[in-house]
Amino acid sequence: MADLAGDTDNLLRFRDDEAHDEPAITLDSFLNGQTNAGAVRLEAGDDARALLPSLEQLALVEVSFPSFRDGRGYSAARILREAGYAGELRAAGDVLVDQIPHMRRCGFDSFAPEAPVDSETLKRSLDRYDHHYQRAADAATPIWKLRHG
Amino acid sequence: MYQYDQYDQSMVDARVEEFRDQVKRRLAGQMTEDQFKPLRLMNGLYLQLHAYMLRVAVPYGTLSSRQMRMLGHIARKYDRGYGHFTTRQNLQFNWIKLEDAPDILAELATVEMHAIQTSGNCIRNISSDQFAGAAADEVTDPRPWAELLRQWSTFHPEFTYLPRKFKIAVIAAAEDRAAMRLHDIGIELLRKDGVLGAKIFVGGGMGRTPMISHEIRDFVTADELLSYLEACLRVYNRYGRRDNIYKARIKILLHELGPDEYRRQVEEEFAKVKTLGIDPPVAELERISAFFAPPAFETGLSDVVDRSDPDFAVWLDQNVKPHKQPGYAIVNISLKPVGGIPGDASADQIDVMADLGERYSFDELRVTHAQNIVLPHVRKADLYAVWQTLTEAGLAEANLDLISDIIACPGLDYCSLANARSIPLAQKIAERFKDLDRQRDLGELKLKISGCINACGHHHAGHIGILGVDKKGKENYQLSLGGSGAEDVSLAKITGPGFDEDGVVDAIERVTDRFVQVREPGERFLDTYRRVGFETFKEAIYG
Numbered sequence: 001m002a003d004l005a006g007d008t009d010n011l012l013r014f015r016d017d018e019a020h021d022e023p024a025i026t027l028d029s030f031l032n033g034q035t036n037a038g039a040v041r042l043e044a045g046d047d048a049r050a051l052l053p054s055l056e057q058l059a060l061v062e063v064s065f066p067s068f069r070d071g072r073g074y075s076a077a078r079i080l081r082e083a084g085y086a087g088e089l090r091a092a093g094d095v096l097v098d099q100i101p102h103m104r105r106c107g108f109d110s111f112a113p114e115a116p117v118d119s120e121t122l123k124r125s126l127d128r129y130d131h132h133y134q135r136a137a138d139a140a141t142p143i144w145k146l147r148h149g
Numbered sequence: 150m151y152q153y154d155q156y157d158q159s160m161v162d163a164r165v166e167e168f169r170d171q172v173k174r175r176l177a178g179q180m181t182e183d184q185f186k187p188l189r190l191m192n193g194l195y196l197q198l199h200a201y202m203l204r205v206a207v208p209y210g211t212l213s214s215r216q217m218r219m220l221g222h223i224a225r226k227y228d229r230g231y232g233h234f235t236t237r238q239n240l241q242f243n244w245i246k247l248e249d250a251p252d253i254l255a256e257l258a259t260v261e262m263h264a265i266q267t268s269g270n271c272i273r274n275i276s277s278d279q280f281a282g283a284a285a286d287e288v289t290d291p292r293p294w295a296e297l298l299r300q301w302s303t304f305h306p307e308f309t310y311l312p313r314k315f316k317i318a319v320i321a322a323a324e325d326r327a328a329m330r331l332h333d334i335g336i337e338l339l340r341k342d343g344v345l346g347a348k349i350f351v352g353g354g355m356g357r358t359p360m361i362s363h364e365i366r367d368f369v370t371a372d373e374l375l376s377y378l379e380a381c382l383r384v385y386n387r388y389g390r391r392d393n394i395y396k397a398r399i400k401i402l403l404h405e406l407g408p409d410e411y412r413r414q415v416e417e418e419f420a421k422v423k424t425l426g427i428d429p430p431v432a433e434l435e436r437i438s439a440f441f442a443p444p445a446f447e448t449g450l451s452d453v454v455d456r457s458d459p460d461f462a463v464w465l466d467q468n469v470k471p472h473k474q475p476g477y478a479i480v481n482i483s484l485k486p487v488g489g490i491p492g493d494a495s496a497d498q499i500d501v502m503a504d505l506g507e508r509y510s511f512d513e514l515r516v517t518h519a520q521n522i523v524l525p526h527v528r529k530a531d532l533y534a535v536w537q538t539l540t541e542a543g544l545a546e547a548n549l550d551l552i553s554d555i556i557a558c559p560g561l562d563y564c565s566l567a568n569a570r571s572i573p574l575a576q577k578i579a580e581r582f583k584d585l586d587r588q589r590d591l592g593e594l595k596l597k598i599s600g601c602i603n604a605c606g607h608h609h610a611g612h613i614g615i616l617g618v619d620k621k622g623k624e625n626y627q628l629s630l631g632g633s634g635a636e637d638v639s640l641a642k643i644t645g646p647g648f649d650e651d652g653v654v655d656a657i658e659r660v661t662d663r664f665v666q667v668r669e670p671g672e673r674f675l676d677t678y679r680r681v682g683f684e685t686f687k688e689a690i691y692g
Contacts, residue, residue, distance in 0.1 A: 068184070068187070068310070069187065069270070069310055069391075070310065070391060071270075071307075071308070071309065071310025071311060071312075071386055072386060072387055072391075074306065074307045074308075074309075074310065074386070075307055075383050075386045075387050076387075078307055078383075082421065082422075082425060096184060098171065098188055099310075101306075102304070102306040102307075102309055103306075105306035106306050106307055118179070121170075121174070121179075124170060125167075125170075128163050128166070128167050129159075129160065129163050129304070130159055130163070131156055131159070131160075132304065132306075133160070133300045133301060133303050133304070134301055134305055134306070134375075134427065135425070135426060135427040136306050136307070142427075142429070143156045143300070144300075144429035144430070144433045145429075146156065147154070147156070147433065147436065148429075148430055148432050148433060148436075
């Protein structure tokens with residue numbers, strides 16, 4: 001597992017670069033004025049596609065999870081990664097330890113959960129499955145590919 | 150039948166350990182019940198009125214005898230000696246202890262079974278035609294496609310926290326035996342210019358707002374099917390309503406956007422998704438299909454069956470269906486004996502059915518959405534022996550598709566959502582119509598009972614549908630007519646004010662009496678209803 005040290009109490013990062021220190025601005029502010037910002041926060045209902053023309057300049061996209069039941073952010077993450085976004089993609093809010101493996105597969109590489117995550121539980125959880133059925137936004141080779149080469 | 154390879158097996162084994170870990174953390178107080186709930190639901194574990202209920206997946210309703218025996222074993226060891234087959238072709242155990250659940254899942258994993266995604270706001274068990282591989286009218290066996298979808302949907306990282314549950318059915322015949330048009334996504338396999346592909350319907354469902362699905366794409370080939378479905382699901386995951394649980398199903402999104410706008414958004418998404426390399430090669434569908442190759446049917450068998458035993462002849466006419474292979478037949482085992490609980494089977498009965506499947510049906514059984522069991526490939530020469538064994542086990546009720554072959558949800562006897570009891574009402578109706586000659590004279594008549602507005606008993610799709618409601622603290626039953634979950638799909642219409650339990654049984658009888666008066670030769674109840682109209686029956690009920 002990558003470095004779990006972060007610059008806030010609950011921040012978990014799976015990246016080697018320095019955490020971006022500029023505060024993330026809202027999508028609305030970004031689109032209507034602060035077009036040179038490097039960090040944007042997407043609320044659950046925001047359209048991630050609005051960021052696609054600006055991916056090159058972004059170092060951090062934070063996706064909000066107002067409730068762990070709200071799964072819109074998983075699609076937002078995949079849309080950004082599928083479009084080639086390589087910067088930090090952070091899941092923030094009501095993020096539970098059992099959800100982090102799926103979020104990793106959707107392309108999130110940093111996490112700011114409201115409640116602290118037990119690191120032993122997280123490690124077990126991330127190591128649980130050797131393979132996955134689907135191709136997603138992570139580097140895992142899908143099982144069908146392993147079967148057929 | 151499909152057999153797991155090392156990858157499939159390691160997946161279910163890891164899932165058992167994951168759930169064991171989650172239960173341990175819950176019991177140790179490291180998780181709140183609110184946080185644990187979606188995790189246990191994703192594994193089919195519900196907290197019901199009296200105990201935990203565990204729903205075991207039976208993918209596309211197909212079971213081997215070894216798997217069926219395991220269900221009997223679990224019923225004996227961990228439950229009260231019986232199980233309940235569901236309208237989603239699964240099986241539920243109603244008296245489970247939370248601390249036993251991981252061990253049960255471990256036992257299931259030894260026979261390539263699981264409870265993955267039998268609940269929760271995720272893609273549920275893929276359902277299909279119970280006569281797949283045996284039906285004379287199928288274009289292809291739909292089960293390899295359903296297995297492909299099972300694997301794709303298992304732990305799908307993007308679609309595990311959807312706005313609401315998501316049900317997919319796959320069929321490949323003109324006759325729809327899986328209520329395909331009442332699923333979130335319905336897939337009909339067909340040939341176009343010699344190529345096999347899928348017609349996609351989206352936005353069907355029952356519940357409190359029943360809707361029939363819309364055709365969204367007339368054809369998608371196997372090598373792009375998963376991309377297309379990802380596009381369908383992604384539009385739903387992003388834009389399906391999350392503000393109101395009762396408006397969160399995809400049917401509401403389709404209703405609000407309109408099918409044309411939904412289709413446009415899906416096509417836009419599909420154009421991007423199909424370039425990402427998420428579709429397995431056709432070789433994967435071929436690999437899976439090899440497991441579903443027809444069994445080694447004998448050839449040159451006679452189609453003649455000795456009908457000299459009259460009880461056997463009745464069962465033969467009612468419960469046995471034509472098979473595509475000469476000399477073979479499809480046997481339907483009714484789990485609807487008069488006085489019984491629709492869909493329930495004892496552990497001993499489960500074992501009897503497993504033995505019959507092994508001995509007479511190439512080791513295969515099926516679960517139907519009407520809560521019955523099928524032996525798909527029985528030699529006609531063996532039918533009498535099969536019937537005798539079923540008779541001894543109390544499983545030879547000759548009522549398939551008749552008025553006592555009732556679909557009923559568990560209702561207030563088990564379910565924490567229910568407003569009214571379903572099971573005692575089903576028993577009363579079966580008792581009223583217990584004369585089999587009378588039932589057979591009435592002919593095909595699909596009666597379906599739900600104990601609340603969530604419609605688990607498919608009352609919207611009943612030729613006669615009954616909905617239990619709570620009326621000032623008393624159970625009250627609304628009667629509706631004219632629904633169908635088959636290829637002639639339609640939604641039933643409420644007749645008028647509701648009744649108490651005895652009153653609704655009387656009202657049903659007034660409906661069937663009127664049917665007998667006005668029917669024309671060869672008509673089913675539904676045909677007559679559609680010909681003469683709603684008012685004729687409403688007048689019969691209320692005068």
